[in-house]
Amino acid sequence: MTVSARNESRDVANAVSRRLTILGSTGSIGDSTLSVVAHARTNHGPDAFPLEALTAQSSVDKLAAQAREFRPRLAVIGDPSLYSQLKDALAGTDVEVAAGQDAVRDAAARPSDVVMVAIIGAASLVPTLAAVKRGATIALANKECVVAAGNVFRDALAQSRAIVIPVDSEHNAAFQLLDFNQAHAIERVTLTASGGPFREWTRERMERVTPEQAVAHPNWSMGAKISVDSATLMNKGLEVIEAHYLFGLPAERLGVIVHPQSIVHCLVAYADGSTLAHLSAPDMRTPIAYALAWPLRVASPSQRLDLALIKQLTFENPDFERFPCLGLAEECLRIGGLAPTILNAANEVAVHAFLNRRIGFLDIARVIEDTLAANDGSNGGGGLDEVLAVDQRARSVAADFCRATAA
Numbered sequence: 001m002t003v004s005a006r007n008e009s010r011d012v013a014n015a016v017s018r019r020l021t022i023l024g025s026t027g028s029i030g031d032s033t034l035s036v037v038a039h040a041r042t043n044h045g046p047d048a049f050p051l052e053a054l055t056a057q058s059s060v061d062k063l064a065a066q067a068r069e070f071r072p073r074l075a076v077i078g079d080p081s082l083y084s085q086l087k088d089a090l091a092g093t094d095v096e097v098a099a100g101q102d103a104v105r106d107a108a109a110r111p112s113d114v115v116m117v118a119i120i121g122a123a124s125l126v127p128t129l130a131a132v133k134r135g136a137t138i139a140l141a142n143k144e145c146v147v148a149a150g151n152v153f154r155d156a157l158a159q160s161r162a163i164v165i166p167v168d169s170e171h172n173a174a175f176q177l178l179d180f181n182q183a184h185a186i187e188r189v190t191l192t193a194s195g196g197p198f199r200e201w202t203r204e205r206m207e208r209v210t211p212e213q214a215v216a217h218p219n220w221s222m223g224a225k226i227s228v229d230s231a232t233l234m235n236k237g238l239e240v241i242e243a244h245y246l247f248g249l250p251a252e253r254l255g256v257i258v259h260p261q262s263i264v265h266c267l268v269a270y271a272d273g274s275t276l277a278h279l280s281a282p283d284m285r286t287p288i289a290y291a292l293a294w295p296l297r298v299a300s301p302s303q304r305l306d307l308a309l310i311k312q313l314t315f316e317n318p319d320f321e322r323f324p325c326l327g328l329a330e331e332c333l334r335i336g337g338l339a340p341t342i343l344n345a346a347n348e349v350a351v352h353a354f355l356n357r358r359i360g361f362l363d364i365a366r367v368i369e370d371t372l373a374a375n376d377g378s379n380g381g382g383g384l385d386e387v388l389a390v391d392q393r394a395r396s397v398a399a400d401f402c403r404a405t406a407a
Helices: 005-014 028-044 060-071 079-090 099-111 122-133 145-147 150-158 167-175 180-185 224-232 233-248 283-295 323-333 339-355 361-373 384-406
Strands: 020-023 052-057 075-076 096-099 114-117 137-140 163-166 186-193 256-257 262-268 275-279
Touching: 005 283, 020 028, 020 099, 020 122, 028 052, 028 060, 028 114, 028 167, 028 283, 060 075, 060 079, 075 079, 075 099, 075 262, 075 283, 079 096, 096 099, 099 122, 114 122, 114 283, 122 137, 122 145, 122 150, 122 224, 122 339, 122 384, 137 283, 145 233, 145 339, 150 186, 150 233, 163 167, 163 233, 167 186, 167 233, 167 262, 167 275, 167 283, 180 186, 186 233, 224 339, 233 256, 233 323, 233 339, 233 384, 323 339, 323 361, 339 361, 339 384, 361 384
Parallel strands: 020 052, 020 114, 052 075, 075 096, 114 137, 137 163, 186 256
Antiparallel strands: 186 262, 262 275
């Protein structure tokens, strides 16, 4: 073995020795992360990516099964009423058990090298900030905490040694493509959107969309909430706001293009006329593996890209009339302040109401627009307490609009 090969082997061994916490291990991102961990253990031995903690909100049986298989030091269930059930399920193991939202926050604060943030929604904000405060590497698969509290998140990063590696396929691609040493030369970052399952549907037809149709994403395997966001294009709007905070780019240098094949994840245009593109198969295990081992690359079980099989890649501009959520998000980015906080809160409430069949698919955008009109977030200072207060107020207003819509 050459010196170079020995050094490379040592570097990979160091990368897979990083201790890992997964917040939200029972969702689709959590499943994919554990798939990458299992693959690493097959290739590098049973101690690869040792687990500090796994957390879930209410999927207690699945969390217990994951804990028995992967043996974290700690398993946390967010719903405290399920503590006894989790405790009984893990009796006889050496896995510590805890419950409640404070325990989720404490899990993030425990000494791990990497924290995978896979909790859906703004509920991830407090535990993510706990991980940031202690200087962990944050593998960020949740966009809502950045959208809801972008300035708070950015300030916390500036005061810590934490590093954020985005896991969303588009932001992960941008992270790989952006030359941060030549920020002056970055002309535009364009995030791609699949267009979702209703890309070619009329507004009239979308009036009758069911939750089952909305969660049936044509390319990606995702949870219900993010699948609905993809169907409304709100997911892409939230990603534009997130890109602003993650990469420090103004709204006019960020854009969206619809790419139905979901092969190109991001395009970065530079001042010399070059445009760089990141391509991979639509498999979240690819950006997850990148985030866990960064700056190295380690093998993952993800699907490989075969362009000859795909044959063609197509692109089109988004339709803001049929998908108004994207325009609402971009407008909130331009307004600034706490407008994105209100947007995110209203969207979470509206999507939940839609999934529970209390409002229609097109009502999601209407509820968000009405909530934004009823709440002026443009002058918010953006401190954590203010963010949480505005978030709760917007949720209450959005819930009222949902009830009025359903009446």
